[in-house]
Amino acid sequence: LCVYEQHKDGLKKGDIAQAVALTINTVEIRSGDGNNRYYHRDTVTSMFALRKDRDAKDKNRLLNFANPAQAFIEMQAFGAALHATVLKPSLEAELLPILSPRELLELRCSMEGRRVLDALLYGMATGEVEFDGEKFLRRDVQDDQRQFCSTIAAADLLLQNVRDKPGYFQLLLFTLMEKQRLTRNFSDLLSAFRLAPSRAYAHSDQIQKVLDNSKHGLKIGPRDLVILLFDNVGFKVLGRQAGYDQYTIFNVVIITEAQLKSAGFYRDDDASNRISRKRRHTWRDRIKNVSTDEEKTQLARQVFGINATDYEILSTCVLEDILFAIDYGEELVAGNRSSITKLPRFDRIVNELTRDIMDRLSAVGDSATSSTLAASTQSQASAGIIPRNYLPRDVDDGLEIAGPGLLNSVRDNGLEDDSGAVVGENRYGRNGTKLQVEKIDLSAKSSVDAIMQYSVTFAENQLAEWRRTKHKYPADAEEPIASTIIGLGCDGQPAAQAQRILFDEYEVYRYGNDSAYPEHLFVSPGGFHMVLKLLNVNGEIFEDILREIVGAWRNSTDKVNFFIWPNDPNQRKLEEKWFQLASNHVAVQHLRKTKGDKVTAVEVDDFMLERARQYPLCALFLLENRASKIVKLMINSERMGDQTGCVKHFFSAMRLAMPLFAVTHKTDYMMLCTELLIWYDCASDAERLIYERFIFTRLTANGKSCFHDLFVELSVMDTRQVCGRVSVKGLETKLKHAAATIPTVSGRDSSAQTLRGNAGGTSRHRTCVNLSNDPMYCQFYSAVEKLEAMRIWSDEPPRIKRKGRGDHYDICDGEILSVPGGELDASILESHKIGVDRTQEYGIYYCIDNYGKSTRTQAEVDLSKRDMTVDSIKQSMERAMILGTSVKSRDFQPKWCTIALIKKEIDSHCQDLQVMGKDPTEAPSLQKVSSKHDMISALIKFRKKIFDDHPGVRQDIETRISEKFEKARQTTKKSRVELLKSTLFRLSDSVRSLDRYNAK
Structure with a gap:
């Protein structure tokens, strides 16, 4: 009534469209008890008028304030009342660990995370009365989602005025800013608008985290096992004195006493069933008993040579690939392009067991990934798809997501540190790993020496602590594992340097009391870099034919080089699988033209062998096929087994790969391979188990096993996301801060996630691969077309395309090994056979006759690179x-x-x-x-x-x-026939005779 009386004249004349009165009544008890209580009521009323804006072009401005100055004063008073009644009560008592963008959105949509201030601002921004949290989580309502995101961001900005710490939105931007190289002015601008924390907060946060990390240190029990994994990380120095600042990243992996007990160690109450720690023998004692050339040759073949089991593993891999091409022949035919074809992960198939697993996963899909939201607020469309910052719990497909809400889910999925804070179980939490960074150059011998001495000193301190606290354990308790093995892991270069240091140390001290290194010090070369080296070897040997095939879908020299000589195995293996599948598919299809639809894997392999006997170019393609299977075995040894990898397959692949190293001058890897085989041959049961369970691989954030040197490379990636690639002032402090904070921040590599669900997308854990229905963008169809044009696996002589325009080919039916670009030395077909002989010679000379010799020259054993x-x-x-x-x-x-x-x-x-x-x-x-x-x-x-x-x-x-x-x-058919009788080409007879590969 009051507002009507005040604006009655304007309303009647039409000058005012609306008269508005906003009133807030607050009532509270001031004093008194019982019926004598005194109540205090406070009323704030703000009145203003709105008029029609007839000149407005924007339909949203049809109404405007009749008196803007008066309305400004009135609304300030009204807002001041809201400050105490809405803004302050919206403060949260405690913040959860910093959330990702998606998790922040889910939190504000959940019952536990809703704030009255969000509702007020959202209603003001949109004019909507009802709030639908599930709607904002769906991908198909992006406009509504953006409106709500702006609301919750604005709420955090407003709340910054009544609290001294940043809110979720500011902390979210702060974590993203840490990964960027922002100027100080830009950071200050974001801070001035309260979009991100201030520079002072960032600095104090860094200091506090580093102090907390230093205060807690490494808590290691006397019977824990410490494994030191390390790698170098360089930062480019810009300017006139350009160069690199070299640092070394350490992953200190702590295997607890409880984990060792679950593996079978520390059976204090059952001495009869303890794992033996006695070494089988020492290599130096073993070679003392070998005198004749025949005995030396036999020992070298036994330890370093390719045995029957290795050939059986390789043969199984080859025939399984052919069998896959037979079973999925209809799906692979080029005419089936109406839709995308889903195939099992054939790049993971190396034997019958893995084939069954991949077929099953492709049929039923991987388990869904749970959300952190309760079932009542979770959108089914986005459930199990958004990458989390915290370790997800697997649930069955089709089941609702259980759990009482975000807070409990985070605690269930995380680990509590000493302060009670919940830390997401990322790969650092899964592996009990601490991160450290030191400014040392890993390429220097002294640096590797210092790291080895540090590990030995660490183990000695553990044993000293064991002797001091031994009375707390049973009288017959087992000694710490540190007395049995001291484990280090790195890539090839420092591992080779460490091996030379051990050789030199033995020559001086013979592992005596004055020696700095005990005999049980073990330096493990990583499998990731060995795979990378093997891929580069494959590129060196088969460069000419790979250029021709890969050039079908990579249209420049640099792009082809990216495939042939990768810096990361992923550069190669994502496309290599399609080339190998295409090769088998073409052979299967041509054989079916003569033998009918029913063919076996052995028949297809025999067909390829016969083509290799007739034509040198086909023999070269068959050799490349075998070499690629060696690479495949080594890659997949990482993921086989029960989250530990498969050492058996890795060693088989390594023995098969050593002849290739021997013909491409890979001297360091020849030494590393032979020394690893020697160590494993002599190791005790306990040492072997430690290597297989805790050193060979580590776990990623989603529970998959990875080579230990890849595990460190992921830490290098985490560090570079924070510190970049260029050396700047204060880099060392920034690295210390990164080392202190990265292990406690879950999903450091995926915090910049999309806000939207992906209802139609695939899971991150891929259980199948998609064969594109467009041949222009599919390497498989391109490789098939190229192989058919070259007639590699057909009934006609192979041919190669001439340089220049037009489809002009030269027939390759002579005794010369012709390849695209010229002619090759025919001895390339015998490269693996030559490598086998060189490997044996290398093993006899350096591992038997002159064991411990740290300098190894070409004049002693020829490992020179052949012209290929x-x-x-x-x-x-x-x-x-x-x-x-x-x-x-x-x-x-x-x-x-x-x-x-x-x-x-x-x-x-x-x-x-x-x-x-x-x-x-x-x-x-x-x-x-x-x-x-x-x-x-x-x-x-x-x-x-x-x-x-x-x-x-x-x-x-x-x-x-x-x-x-x-x-x-020149090569002759007779020489090729003899060459193709070798087990590498012919494959193992025991595997070829299996019904699986002969059944039609």
Whole structure:
């Protein structure tokens, strides 16, 4: 009535469209008791008028304030009343751990997380009366979702005025800002608008977290086991003195006494069933009893050679791939393109068991991922799809998500630290891992030495603590595992450096009392980098044919190089699987044309073998097929087993891969492989179990096993997300802070998640692969088309496309190994066989006759890289011509031209003179020649005189070199038949005879 009387005239004249009165009544008891209580009532009323804005172009501005100045004063008073009645009561007593964007949205949509302030602001912003939390979680209502997100963000900004700490929204932005390289001015701007915490808060937060991390330290019991995993991380230094700041990241993995007990250790009450800690033998004692060449060869084959089991594992992998191509032949036919074809994860299939698992997962799907919301507020469309910051609980498909709400779910999924705070169980929590960063250069020998000494000292301190507290344990209690094994894990370079340090240490101290390292110190080379090295070896050997095949879908040299020489195995394996499937599919389809639809895996393999016997190019493709299966075995050994990987498959793949390392000059990995095999051969049951269960692999955040060096690489990734790649002022402090906070922040690599659900998307845990229905974007169809065009697996001779435009091909039906781009040395077909011989020679010389020798040269055992590409053969021929005929000093200057090669050429000229019946008395005396320059001068002077006196010598040398390379290109069917009888090509007879691979 009051507001009507005040604005009556304006309403009647039409100048005012609406008169508004906003009233807040508050009542509270001030004093008194019983019936004598005194009540206090306070009323705040704000009145203002709205008029029609006839000139407004925006339909949302049809009404405007009649008197804006008066309305401003009135609303300020009304807002002040809301400050005490709505804003302050909306404060939350306690904040949960920092949430991701999606989790913040779910929290505010849940009953536990709703605030009155959110309702007030949302109603003001949208004009809607009803609140539907489930609607905001769906993907198909993005506009409503954005409105609600702006509301909850605005609420946190308003609440910042009545509390001294940032809210969820500010903390969320703060965690995202930590990963970015923001300028100080921009950070201050966000802080000024209260979108993010201030610089002072960020600094104090960093200090507090580092102090908390230092205060708690590492809590390790005397019977725990500590495994030190480490890797280097470099930051680029910009400026005139450019370079790299090198740091080392340590993952300190703590295997608790309880975990060791569950693995079978520390059976204090049952001494008869304890796991043996006695080593089977020591290698040095074993090789002392080997004297004859036959015994040495037998020992080398036994430890380093490829055995029957290895060939059976490889054969099973090959035939399972062929069987998969047979079983899914209809789905793979190019005509079936009406929709996307879903296939099981055939890249994970290496035997019958894995085939059954992949088929089952593809049929029923992986278990859904639970949400942190209660069932009453969870949208079924987005359940189980959004990546969490916390470890999800698996539930059955189709079941509702159980649980009393976000708070309890987070606590159920997390771990409590010493302060009672809940920490999400990410991969650090799963593995009991602490993160440390030190400014040391891992490429330096002294750095590796210091890390090894640190591990030994750590174990000694544990044993000292055990002796001090031994009275608390039973009298016959087992000693700590630290007295049996001291475990370290890293990639290839520091592992090789550590092995050389141990060799040198033994030569000086013989592991005596003065030695810094006990005999049970073990440095494990990681499988991730070994897979990467093997992929690069595969690219070196088969570069020419891979360029032709991969070029079908990668249209530039750089893109093809990205595949052939990867820096990460994922660069290769995502496309390699389609190439291998295409190869088997083409062979199956061509065989079906002659034998009908019913063919077996053995028949397809025999068909491919017969093609390899007839044509050298087909033999090269078959060798690449076998090499790719070795890579596949090593990759999948990481995920096989019960969350621990499969050491058996890894060792088999490693023994199969060593011949490839031996023909590509991978000296460090030859040493690492032989030493790992020696250690495992001598290790006790306890050492083997520790390696298989706790060192070989670690667990990722979702419970999948990964190689221990990949586990450290993930920590490097976490660190780079926070600190970037460039060295800046204060980097060391920032790294210390990152090391202190990363293990306590769950899902550091996935906190910037989408707010929206993905109702139509697939799970993160893929249980199938999609074969695209568009051949233009599918590597499988591109590879099939290329293989069919080359006629690799057909009834006609293979062919290669000529360079240039047009579809012009050259038939490859001769005895020359022709590949796209030129001709290869036929010995490439025997590269694995040559590598087997080299591996045996390497094992005898360095592991039996001269064990402990840290310097290993090509003159002792030949591990030189063979010429396996057209370009390398051309280069070798050019170098041979230079060495044999050149009289120009500058031709001998490159590093490849060594003094030994120059001496060899002088001796060759002397032999040529003797063959011609001439006395080589004018040959230079090499006893007084020491420098390369003098050696070159002597050769040129001697050669010029020979060419002047005997003009035909130069032509004879050139002819001899040309004939040598021409002969090397030739291969005969007889030699290929003998080569293809080897088990590598023929496969294991015991596996080939199985009904599974012979049933139609």
